[in-house]
Amino acid sequence: MNLKNSHPRLGVHPVVYLFAFIVLTGAMSAFAPGGVCAQELTPEMLRAASQQTGLSEAELRQRYAQQGGTAAADTVAKAEEPGRTELADIDDSRPWRDTNVQVQLPMDPAQDDSTGLDDLEDDFAAEEGFFGEEFFALDAGMFTPPSFGPVPGDYRLGVGDEIIINVWGGVDLQLTRVVDRDGAVLLPQVGKIVCVGRTLAEVDDAVRERLAITHASIGLDDRDPREGADTFVEVTLGHLRGIRVFVVGEAMRPGSYELSSVSTVLTALYMAGGPSTTGSFRSINLVRGNEVVATLDIYQYLTGGSRQGDARLREGDTVFINNRGPAVHISGGVRRPMHYEMLAGETMADLVGYAGGFLPTAAPEVIHVNRILPVGARQSGQPDHILLDVPFDPSTGLTVDGQPMNLLDGDVILVDDIGDRLEGWVEIVGSVKRPGRYQFTDGMTSLDLVTAAGGLWPDALTERAVIDRTSPDGAYSSLSVPLADTEAGVPLQSQDVLEVFSRWEIQTRPQVHITGEVFTGMTLDYREGMTLRDLVLKAGGLKASADLLRAEISRTRLDAVTSQDRNVRPTQTVEIIAVPLGDDFLTRDESLLLAPYDRVAIRRLPWWEMQHTITITGEVFYPGVFSLERRDETLSSLVRRAGGLRPDAYPIGARVIRTQDNVGNIAIDLAKALDEPGSQYDVVLQDGDTLLIPDRMFTVKVVGEVGFPTSLVWEDGLKIDDYVNRAGGYLEKSDKGKSRVVYPNGMSLPNKGGSKVVAGSTIIVPIEPPPTGKTTTETIRDITGIVASLAMVWLVIDTAAR
Template sequence: MREKLFLLAIFILLPLLRDIKAQNVDPSAVNVSTLSTSEIQQLISEMNKRGMSESEAIVLARARGMSESQISLLKQRIAEVKMGGGQANEVYSSDDAMYLNEDVLSAKAELDFTKVDSRIFGFSFFNNENLSFEPSVNSAVSPSYMLGSGDEISIDVWGASQQSYLLMVDRNGNINIPNIGPISIGGLTLENASQKIRSKLVLIYRDLASQTPRTFASINLGQIRSIKVNVIGEVFVPGTYTISGASTVFNALYLAGGPNPSGSFREIKLIRDGKEKAILDVYDYLINGNSNVNINLREGDVILVSPYLNRVVLEGELKRAGIFEAKQDETVGDMVLYAGGFTDDAYTHRLQLYRKTGRDRLFKDVLNKDLGNTKISNGDSIFVGKIIERLQNRVTINGAVYRPGDYELTQGLNLSELIKRADGLREDASMERGIITRVKDDFSLQSIAFNVSDVVNGNSDVAMKREDVIRISSIHDLREYRTVQIYGEIQRPDKYDFKEGMTIEDLIFEAGGFLESASDAYIEVARKLTVDEGSEVTDNMVHVFKMKVPRNLELENTEASFKLQPFDFVFIRELPGYEESAVVKITGEVAYAGEYALSSKTERISDLLERAGGITKDAYTEGAMVTRRVKISEKQKRLRLELLERDSTLEFTDLDFEVVGVSLTKALQYPGSRDDVFLKDGDEIYIPREIQTVKISGEVLNPISSNFIKGKPLKSYIWEGGGFGLSAKRGKVYVVYPNGSASGTKRFFFFRNYPKVTAGSEIVVPAKPYKDPLPASAWIAMASAMASVAVVISNINF
């Protein structure tokens, strides 16, 4: 019987439960597309009440023969209804409407809280998605649950006799047990109804009452009926709500949004059968966790939310600052309790109370001892301040003691005792003077000097006061930090700490020793003038000492070693004849190309070519190029930046080499001449093969490379490139020769003398600088000025 009713609820749906005599249900014949949205809603409600998930219901439907297409459509319809979709303007009978009103539970009202003061304590309690107070469909019902129309009673008999009953309490409060008849249980508690039903079952199962029964019965509550309650008064959405019969006052208030900004959390009345059943205080639940406040509801109950009693604002150093409601005769202490108490930084000695008198405002100091005696009035504001950052019993000692820091100021504490608490003085402590910085009564600072040695030896002492700061300096703190510096041909030239008894050999050793280029016979030490010498005005700046140091830094004659003093400067000179190895490179048409080390400072190009075996027969000496490495110092870089800031039109190349404009032909013909230059480290000589072309570039109509013809003038090459362009600057044509040198056009009266062209050279025709054309306004202004001049001239009387 139970299984058939369950299948009816799932596949014939709740509206058809009216005909509970239906015995045969064919799930495969159910057409989901013909079901209305209300019927789908009933299905979802029934599944929730029975604790069945959607997936479990689908599995059962498939096992009973429902087709996959209908199952897929059912899933879609359920999802649409849960998302708020479905068909609109559906029509159902009055009987259906009655059934829906009884079984479709009310949803939480949609509220707009943008204008609600969220500081009101308890507001979020009834508007929290995670806290609805809705009873679980699977949880056990209390024995005190009051039965009524619509409740479902499940009776299971087992043992010698076996039978199951699933009975619904009708409108008259009766259940009808076959072979027994109607039993009136409406208005009884579940416990009392169970006893009454059991007494009736004995009539047909007599073994239930024997001393050694073999038949047993279990009476439980199955489906719980829905009830209607009215929520009125100062709530967000007053009205009639359909809720589960096991619901409580808080569940109904949750659906209605709880008390509105004018509603009370301390005086919520439950009216039953026209009489006041109870007055609920939500604070008792929120503060003390008293669940007895949350009373179960019955059909027709009325929940009346009164206007708030007294409202108080609590701000400042409280754990739950906000707006609280106070009952009559409650005190400031009660409000602090509702606010969770004071924070760690709260100033609890005195609270500030601002009160509205009806005419103006009144300020009142509430001392801590009066919190429980000061009563609250409507509109009060209480502010709890913050403690000040002030220590009443602290002293501090810093400097040359073993444990500097803060210490407790005890009764009669002296400076000598404080030093002992700090584990005494360090060995480097300055014994002549210490300083106590004291805060006077007017918060100005006072400096008190003391002799550290006298205090430690007991010859004198100083009484400590609150916030005293004692400073005992180290001897190193009272003088300039002492260093020595070493420069020149040394591994690690730098500044080093000075040590007593430090010699020049010690410093050289600490700096990593000599470089190979260092001269051990010419070392200078520059020493500052003494204090006495500096007190007189002279031309002297430093004392200079010259000496020789063993290159291996041997320890012989250590007593005669030169001892350094603080702030000495040591200079290690370079050997007079020392030169770094210089390497040059020669490539191209030579017998033995590659890198060569310069044998002397006076080695020339001709000398290097002789060492390289001379040039080959294909060498083109006129096109030979000599480049030299260029090193740009940081000073030059900074100077370039300064020049660019002054003149943005300047340009600097980032190349790390430059071309040396010499003629290799003349250098080989006339060794030692001006073109046969001395070579330097990093120089490169490139000797190409003879080049048979001339390149024409720049402002010509067709830049090309043309065959070189000896004696052919420069203009002929330009005409081969199509001639000059419109913006060509003819008087500035120049030729760049293969060796990197260049020659420009010379002018004699109205004649231009173009430079000679050689094989492999490049003819460059520069462009005229671009000039912005004058705007129309400038031409108009000029015409106006000329007209004015003409008028003036015409008026002159000759």
């Protein structure tokens, strides 16, 4: 199957495109509740389907509901005006569509898992297409002429046109009639008036003349008014008739279309999606009665607005799109680089015009042409492509020898661009008011450039600036120049870059630091006149834990650290200054002046600390959060403050979880801690500890390499092996010697001599690790090899001895 031919932009009738989605629609309807399609219609989906099918959004909703069984089609109301014919059912505001097709809306992006058509569209859009293709990618309805309103002066009425007769003055009357199949309209007391083939002005005269017979107050016209005529007649057009035309040849969607009677060739092309990938944009024929009555060149319309050949259509006309003619491609320095279809006799000048002309950066003096040799010019053993460099004069559109540059089918044209190199400039960067590039003039100096840049900022370093110079041959050099005390400046060259430094770019600003009992410890740039109080305030103020009697400033002794004496090491490079802050620290007038590089430390009160808390949960009378009374408070003290253990408490399973230093679970013996307060079992608690005291337990859990891992009822006196046997026994790959019991408080004991098992314990039987080193088979193989080697050596010795 040719995928390109199935693409919605590549010549497929809407019926084919819509049928491709019918199966998916049925599947969605079948799985939706009540047989209704479960997909929700969105405006984006409706717009996409409308562009692909030519149906209106209202028709899409109606047909989509019919497929889901939720709505019935609305019947078209018949016109009830007198004289109306069956042509009233024709809606010629839209093109003809196949009304029997099934409608499948595009899937919602969140529901659509298929990417076939989308991938084709992406691939097609990614290719550099032909000039004119995008013109037909717009919604066809945007170019549909109205089905009512003014018409050209040469418009001739036909069957189905609606005329409106307005009479006012001595008689007030309005009649609406449709030209019937006999080509006439029927008026009361007047009879039939033939309209077919007449212009609107001719019909107006005929109606006025016939009405004047029965109404004496109606004048025939302004030039021959009747005496006493005070009634006026006007004939206008209402709803225009529909015509059926055919679009065939290399069209995207060839077929029959119903259009308004004022439609033109372009209207039919829009409806059919324009020429296909093999269709011509330059030769589109209007065929009427087996004769070509007009030929449309779309390029003339797109590039010059000329609609020559865009003739008005008539009933039964055929728009025939010919095969695409010779095509060339142009790229480089033109405004619209793409493929173009060329007519016989068109030259490079025509192509450049279609491409929008040369860009300002183009270098059209020499145009490169990659040409496919004609069949008659090809030679055996020689390439079939040649590269031509054609000298071109853009002012005349001819070659330099005055000849037009003819093009051949398949030519690939490249227009070079000029280089990016820029000359005649100098640049200034850094601490100036307006840094940037400036025009270089002969005799220009560094002072001239600084003046052009608005002068130096106050922080500019005037002692030295640097010129980065690039010579005409591309070599780099650097030149140091002063900016102060110079009247003439240093001569500059083209492409010089003058860099003016700020003083603070080449030296570090001194800083001060504050740490300790302030809300935000920080490092700040030192400022002249900064005091200790200023720094404390910038740090957010003092905490309640600050010792107001002691602040410490460590000050660098600049005379010592800047000493040049290499023979004597400074005995002291830092001076420690103790400063009592006092309660009136913020209110008193004086405050210690800081020096560059000072470090301020606000000390903490010696015994300041907040409450330390622990949490007790489980079987106590008052579980919750408790504050430690002292730093050495123990388990027994905490349990006593919590009201003691409840009757159902299980002390054997009690444990402590410690968050400090990520200690984790601590296995304790709560019973002994309560019986022997202050003993080694009575653990000292820490801030953040959690004491868990569980309820009574009655089971033992067996896991690992046993026949059936399970939980068993605890029985006093049973050992590890007893519980394992009740769980199916040890498996073949179990490591019996490594089995162990874990008590509910987290303590673990190995299975040696049958360790005691308490309620709530977990017995773990691990799998035996794989053996390390060589297996028995590998050892026997190695020994056999050694014996065989010894036997061979013995045989050789024995043979030599004989």
